[in-house]
Amino acid sequence: MTTFDARPQAATTGDGPPAWLSSILLDGRTSPCDAVFAFHEFATFEPACVSTARHFVDRTLTSWGGERVAFDAQLVVSELVTNAMRHAGGAAQLRLLAHGPEVACVVSDYSRAAPVATVPDVFAEFGRGLRLVEALSVAWGWLAPVGPRKFVWAVLAA
Numbered sequence: 001m002t003t004f005d006a007r008p009q010a011a012t013t014g015d016g017p018p019a020w021l022s023s024i025l026l027d028g029r030t031s032p033c034d035a036v037f038a039f040h041e042f043a044t045f046e047p048a049c050v051s052t053a054r055h056f057v058d059r060t061l062t063s064w065g066g067e068r069v070a071f072d073a074q075l076v077v078s079e080l081v082t083n084a085m086r087h088a089g090g091a092a093q094l095r096l097l098a099h100g101p102e103v104a105c106v107v108s109d110y111s112r113a114a115p116v117a118t119v120p121d122v123f124a125e126f127g128r129g130l131r132l133v134e135a136l137s138v139a140w141g142w143l144a145p146v147g148p149r150k151f152v153w154a155v156l157a158a
Contacts, residue, residue, distance in 0.1 A: 017141060017153050020099045025106065025143060025151055033098035035060045039091045053081045053094050060096050061103065069103050069158045072136045076154045077105050079129035083152070084109035092149055098158065102138070106153045112144045115152055 016022055023029040037056045039049055054074040061070040077094060084091035089110030097104040117130035133140050133154050140154040 015139075015141070017104070017143065018099075018102070018139065018155060020102075021097065021104050021106075021153060021155065022143075024097060025153070026145060031097050031099065033064050033096075035096045037094040039093065047085075049085070049091060050078050050081050053077050053091075056094065057096065057105070064098055066098065066103055066158050069156050072156055073103060073105055076133050076136050076156065077107070079133050080105065080107040080152050080154065083115060083129055087111070087115070088113065088150075101158050102155050103158050104153055104155045106151050108149045108151050110149060112148065112150050114144075114150075115142055 017025065020031075024031055024034070035056075037053065039053075054077060057074045057077050058070050061067065061073060066073075073096070081091045081094065084107050092108045092110060095104075095106040095108075097106065115130055117134060130140075137154040137156050140152075142150050142152045144150040
């Protein structure tokens with residue numbers, strides 16, 4: 001059994017994020033478990049920012065008591081940040097949010113273009129990142145509110 005078989009399929013349709021996440025991202029509601037990491041403007045294309053993001057996820061989730069989901073969240077964040085660097089003008093901000101039994105990883109980038117989960121050739125070296133995000137999360141997607149950026153989000157069961 002592969003990881004893709006073992007996990008629930010994520011919602012990538014136009015359903016949008018869960019209501020609790022939408023109200024935080026779009027309406028500005030606050031959350032008691034909310035941590036933000038802003039990427040330095042010149043570091044948005046540095047490969048080291050992926051490692052820095054993973055460490056931020058580990059420290060944050062450990063402090064929240066979310067050690068059980070920390071590894072999966074690190075993988076998801078690695079993929080979202082890498083995609084932002086490769087396809088969306090760089091990663092602007094990483095935000096982690098916890099709500100009940102769920103943890104959301106949100107990466108904002110400098111593009112309004114929708115992320116596209118491809119079906120790579122079996123020998124392709126790239127193109128599996130969003131499939132990995134889909135396999136590890138209960139839901140994922142993107143929002144493009146007013147402005148030059150979009151949010152790519154993934155919700156994991158804690």
